Each structure stands twice: as C-alpha cells, then as structure tokens.
Amino acid sequence: MSEGAPRPDAVELRDLTRSFGATTALRGLTLAARHGEVTCVLGPNGAGKTTAVEIAVGLQRPDAGQVRVLGRRPYGAGADHRDRVGVMLQDGGLPQAVTPRALLPHLARLYSTPVDVAELAGRLGIPAFERTTVRRLSGGQRQRVALAAALVGSPEVVFLDEPTAGLDPHARREVHVLLREVAAGGTATVVTTHSFEEAERLADRVAVVVDGRVAAAGSVDEVCAGAGAAGLEEAYFALTDGVSL
C-alpha cells in the first residue's frame, strides 16, 4: 500500500455508459483504482468488465461519463501517457509469427523505462519456450507472454484482462507473487478475473460488476459485509443471482 501524502486515484471511471447498437454494455459504471494496490474486477460474462477496461486504456470512447487515468483522458492521449500504462487484452494481441525472444525486447524498445526483459521473462518461465513462435504456443504460454508484454514498460498503471486464465497452478501462483510485487512498487494494478480465490489472494480492493454497473466495491471484507456474506464467493452470488444479462 502507498504511504505519505494522499495521491489522486490512478484510475477514475465515473458514470460510464456505453452501448453497441441495441446492446447496453455499461449503465453508469463507476470504478476507481489506487496506486500501489491491486484492484480485482469480478463479474459474470457480459457484465461490462472488458468494455470498461478498453475504455480505460483508450481503445473505446464512452457514450457518456468521465474517464481519468493518471489524470488524463485516455482516448486519444499521446505517447507519453501510453508510456506509463501497461495493457494485457483478453485476446492477447500478440503477433503470431514471432517468438517471445524477439517480441519482448522489441516491445521494451518502445518504452522509456523498460524493465530487465530477461529477468521478467525468467520470472514467468518464458525462456523454456522463447524460441517458439506465438502461434505454436499453448494458451497458458501465450498468457505469460501477454502478461510480460503488459509489464515490460514498467507501467504506473497496468490493466490485466483475465491474466491467469488457462494457467496451471504453479504458473498462477508465480503470477500472483509477481503482481503483488508490481503493486508494491507503486503500480496501480487492475485485474479482471472470474476467480474468487484469485481475488481473495491478490486484491486490496474488489469491485463486482453486474449488468454494466458496479454492484459493490471495497476491500474483500467490506464487500462481504455489505452483502451479508461469509466469503467472497457467497457475496458474489448474492450480488449477481437473478440479474438478467
């Protein structure tokens, strides 16, 4: 957790709405993430998590509402802003014909303060398959490369859309340790996940997104208390059961 003088939230999404034709993805979503904390965003498929992340990283513009990431509007923000933000998209976004060994140092060259690529890759077990092209990697191996790509620029804010999906337990444990270290270094770390265990292990704060809104937010204990539940799983189902998507 951060100490000293209070800083503005690294991520501020306020009253966001977003529709795609007849489908409404966000209905007044409000969410914040702080420096030095892991914020886990939970919610059913189609609840609006990915849309919110894509708005926060500047890939989409909301129909209404306010977005601030590191004090800037992300849509159309310049290279200096993107230099401070790391992104792991749900579909990976990795070029398929290159190897991790070529890709990660290349991505590092785009950033002003890159991490030690070899060290990061080593932490994620990438050297074992670094000479294999991305298209031939397993789903879990691709996840690790995509996570490294998000962290390679030493971001002040990082958005990770389901970073541990498809990972085996050992890899998931290592990713959790790594993300705690990243947050401890001051990075606002926003993680979308379907795993209660992951949220309980990782999160300083959680937000449960239901039907385009944040139904509950706070520490795990606060969310559980608010829902009158003994654990996060029980709270999640109490908040999401009966909501039509």
Add this chain to the structure above:
Amino acid sequence: MTAVGTTAPRRGVPATRRVLAQARFEALGLLRHGEQLLVSVALPVLALVGLSLVSSPQLAVGRWSDAARIDVLAPGVLALTVLSTAFTGQAILLGFERRWGVLRLLGTTPLGRGGLLLAKATAVLVVLTLQLLLLGVVAGVLGWRPDVAGLLPAVVAVVLGALALVSLAACLGGALRAEAVLALANLVWVLLAGFGGTLLPAAALPGGSLLSLLPTAALGDALRDAFVLGAWNGRALLLLAVWGLLAGLLARRLLRWSD
C-alpha cells in the same frame, strides 16, 4: 523486479526511434514470412524467367514496340512485385492482425496507431527495395538493359504506387473478416497480374484505355516509360497520386482496428 512502478517523471522514447524500431520489426517479419515471399518474390521471378523464354504474348507494343522483350517485361515484373508486397501481402497481414488483436495492443503502446501505420509503410518500402534489387539482378542476368535516366522517375513511380496499393490494402484488410480478405486479396492479385496492366501493358489488352486507369497499369506504364524510354509519364504518376489520395481517404472511413 527492477523498475516496475517507477513514478519519476518520464520522457518518452522519441517518435522517430519508435517508428524505426517497429519498421525494422515489421520488415524482418515480412522477410521471414514464407508464404508471403512465395507471392512477392518467387512468383515474380518465375514470371520474369518464364515470359523471357517465350515470344508470346506480345509485350513490346505501342511506344515500346522498338524495345527488346526483356526490356519491356522487366518493368512489368517490378510492378507485379509492388502489387504483391504492397497490396496482397499487406491486406492479408492487416486482416489477420485485426483478428489477433495485434493492432489494438500496439495501439495501446507508445507507438500508437499512427506510428504503427507509418512503420508499416516504411517496412513495405524497405522490403520492396530489397525485392526490386533482387529482381533487377535476375533481369540483368537475362539481358535487361534499363535506361539509367529512368531511375528517378521509376523510384517516384514505385513510391506513389506502393502508397496507393497499401492504401487499397487498408480498405480491404481493414474492413472485412480475415478469411474474406485472404480470398479476395489473392483473387485480385491473379486478376491484376493477368489483366491489370502489370506484366502485359494495358495497351496490349482489350479495353486497354479503360484498363490503363488502374493503379497497377499506371505503375506498369510509368516503369516501362522510365526504364525503356528514360522518360517521365506524368499521366501515370498523377493517376497513382489520385488513387493514393482516394484510397487513403476511403481507408480512413473503412479501417477498423478489430475484427
């Protein structure tokens, strides 16, 4: 881990360095892409060698009728290569990169979408330079003797032609599903290679005056005038510029960053 989460004020990597780094990355990717090299190098070489060994169809027509067959053939093969790399290859790559989310991810890096497009254009020009030099050497071995005075107009024609064809590639690859792009881009390549005024001058084809308005025909004619006659073909260069402008404007409307 070192450096993650640093909050000191940052000065980003200069835009030129980012674009050049990405252009190098893209160019190496193009050169390592086997299927792409088949279309952009192997097929033009086969066309060059094959058509140089036979006497029909007639290539030396109109204002090039006094020239040797290889002197008319070689510029057409260079135009075919530009079509392969700048249009077919880029359209297919763009279609699949949209599918894989590559464009969206790179758009979130300091490179950005504008930098990515600039890097792609640079990479195409670099790869084309290497391909055209290789084809020039092969053509030279087969007896091609280009007019040196045509070098500058030829470079201008290749740059304008590449930009027009890359813009058309963005219209196709940036708008349709990857599988549709793959099918259509290859079909267009076959049609334009046969009837687009590249290998065979438009003047040698039925409806030649209409076909000569195609960007491939304009590129082929500009290169033939440059290397056979040592002359500038202002009409063809203007046509290429107009195609580039119109296709660029259309691409701005059509290009979607995800599939």
